[in-house]
Amino acid sequence: xxxxxxxxxxxxxxxxxxxxxxxxxxxxxxxxxxxxxxxxxxxxxxxxxxxxxxxxxxxxxxxxxxxxxxxxxxxxxxxxxxxxxxxxxxxxxxxxxxxxxxxxxxxxxxxxxxxxxxxxxxxxxxxxxxxxxxxxxxxxxxxxxxxxxxxxxxxxxxxxxxxxxxxxxxxxxxxxxxxxxxxxxxxxxxxxxxxxxxxxxxxxxxxxxxxxxxxxxxxxxxxxxxxxxxxxxxxxxxxxxxxxxxxxxxxxxxxxxxxxxxxxxxxxxxxxxxxxxxxxxxxxxxxxxxxxxxxxxxxxxxxxxxxxxxxxxxxxxxxxxxxxxxxxxxxxxxxxxxxxxxxxxxxxxxxxxxxxxxxxxxxxxxxxxxxxxxxxxxxxxxxxxxxxxxxxxxxxxxxxxxxxxxxxxxxxxxxxxxxxxxxxxxxxxxxxxxxxxxxxxxxxxxxxxxxxxxxxxxxxxxxxxxxxxxxxxxxxxxxxxxxxxxxxxxxxxxxxxxxxxxxxxxx
Numbered sequence: 001x002x003x004x005x006x007x008x009x010x011x012x013x014x015x016x017x018x019x020x021x022x023x024x025x026x027x028x029x030x031x032x033x034x035x036x037x038x039x040x041x042x043x044x045x046x047x048x049x050x051x052x053x054x055x056x057x058x059x060x061x062x063x064x065x066x067x068x069x070x071x072x073x074x075x076x077x078x079x080x081x082x083x084x085x086x087x088x089x090x091x092x093x094x095x096x097x098x099x100x101x102x103x104x105x106x107x108x109x110x111x112x113x114x115x116x117x118x119x120x121x122x123x124x125x126x127x128x129x130x131x132x133x134x135x136x137x138x139x140x141x142x143x144x145x146x147x148x149x150x151x152x153x154x155x156x157x158x159x160x161x162x163x164x165x166x167x168x169x170x171x172x173x174x175x176x177x178x179x180x181x182x183x184x185x186x187x188x189x190x191x192x193x194x195x196x197x198x199x200x201x202x203x204x205x206x207x208x209x210x211x212x213x214x215x216x217x218x219x220x221x222x223x224x225x226x227x228x229x230x231x232x233x234x235x236x237x238x239x240x241x242x243x244x245x246x247x248x249x250x251x252x253x254x255x256x257x258x259x260x261x262x263x264x265x266x267x268x269x270x271x272x273x274x275x276x277x278x279x280x281x282x283x284x285x286x287x288x289x290x291x292x293x294x295x296x297x298x299x300x301x302x303x304x305x306x307x308x309x310x311x312x313x314x315x316x317x318x319x320x321x322x323x324x325x326x327x328x329x330x331x332x333x334x335x336x337x338x339x340x341x342x343x344x345x346x347x348x349x350x351x352x353x354x355x356x357x358x359x360x361x362x363x364x365x366x367x368x369x370x371x372x373x374x375x376x377x378x379x380x381x382x383x384x385x386x387x388x389x390x391x392x393x394x395x396x397x398x399x400x401x402x403x404x405x406x407x408x409x410x411x412x413x414x415x416x417x418x419x420x421x422x423x424x425x426x427x428x429x430x431x432x433x434x435x436x437x438x439x440x441x442x443x444x445x446x447x448x449x450x451x452x453x454x455x456x457x458x459x460x461x462x463x464x465x466x467x468x469x470x471x472x473x474x475x476x477x478x479x480x481x482x483x484x485x486x487x488x489x490x491x492x493x494x495x496x497x498x499x500x501x502x503x504x505x506x507x
Contacts, residue, residue: 020286023275028071077104106149112156119146162188203230245271354390
């Protein structure tokens with residue numbers, strides 16, 4: 001097992017509305033990513049499982065939603081041949097570019113941020129001016145559908161297109177025709193430029209090919225590791241790993257030093273789109289079955305722990321040693337004390353690492369199977385007076401995990417007295433940053449609705465109990481209480497009353 005796989009967590013899967021044709025990460029932090037599927041473009045946060053923004057102003061299938069280099073604008077093509085430009089903070093299209101006659105599958109911004117490249121099934125690629133919403137130039141050199149294209153990040157005038165006519169063409173906006181042409185040999189599905197822009201990678205058919213642009217488009221490497229059409233490419237931030245995805249449900253990871261496969265990922269369906277976060281923290285894959293798969297990189301502590309477990313793994317003989325031994329009649333049993341191993345959260349509590357102790361108790365398999373464990377840790381931290389320190393200083397992912405646990409267990413009568421205290425502390429600590437994270441704000445609203453519903457239930461239960469008490473009291477038989485012969489006037493019996501009267505004196 002390679003180190004690349006050890007550094008990734010279990011995938012998060014999200015169901016989309018249709019086949020996912022394109023994924024693009026924003027170049028600016030927090031590196032949100034746009035997912036183009038059917039007639040929608042969803043924008044997700046790095047750790048969110050629900051879209052933080054949705055664009056639905058498409059009359060037909062949308063294609064190739066891409067961010068500008070400043071992360072403020074997003075451009076996308078459509079089956080209706082119209083190119084739409086959106087402000088990431090708005091909803092309505094800022095610009096609509098009309099000129100193509102068929103579906104537009106390729107969109108991208110030039111490096112100066114003021115022009116857009118588009119490629120269409122009408123065999124043309126075009127340059128558009130954003131401020132004036134006008135067409136600058138049209139290139140008609142391809143003889144089949146244009147399904148991929150990329151602009152230079154170092155030169156605003158250079159861009160490359162790939163077509164189903166098997167050719168790659170390098171264009172310079174300062175001239176009216178291509179300046180370089182290469183034959184891939186198969187319909188081209190994806191293009192990728194190295195950061196230095198001296199090397200170009202193309203994918204089409206079963207082949208991934210690398211071209212040297214500095215030597216006039218000379219082919220360097222031809223890779224054939226997939227057994228179905230390769231649909232998309234990605235490159236790590238340091239340029240040491242090249243990724244290719246295919247309809248054969250595999251993602252291949254190559255070393256760019258020798259272009260050997262160093263790892264392979266398997267997925268449940270054919271892959272149409274692939275993207276790697278700019279900081280290499282996550283791999284996002286879109287499939288034909290409308291499933292979006294997200295794999296996040298593990299923290300350095302988790303990676304070291306797993307690698308240590310791999311090194312210290314005992315052999316099978318250790319577990320079966322003495323398992324079949326049958327004791328004899330004269331044998332003596334010598335027992336030795338069994339060493340008690342502390343749980344992770346107990347170890348952190350022992351070291352007074354209150355924040356790490358709470359994180360360990362909130363691990364997924366613990367909080368789902370044994371919710372009483374996190375509650376016990378929270379109660380212990382509250383007893384020590386360090387609960388506020390453990391709750392403070394958390395990032396969006398950690399706070400979201402804590403709020404999810406509170407929402408799931410806050411109304412449980414066993415845990416409510418402890419969790420209500422923690423919820424109040426969270427609101428006091430993070431009150432000043434409300435509105436900065438859509439994920440956290442959504443969870444806080446869910447918790448508010450949950451508490452309001454619970455209060456309404458409690459009020460209704462109190463009313464029902466009052467009604468039941470009245471019904472039970474009226475249905476019980478009336479019992480007569482025996483009264484003693486005590487005078488109501490003075491509280492004395494008749495005998496006592498007669499004996500207490502003064503007797504006439506006899507003279």
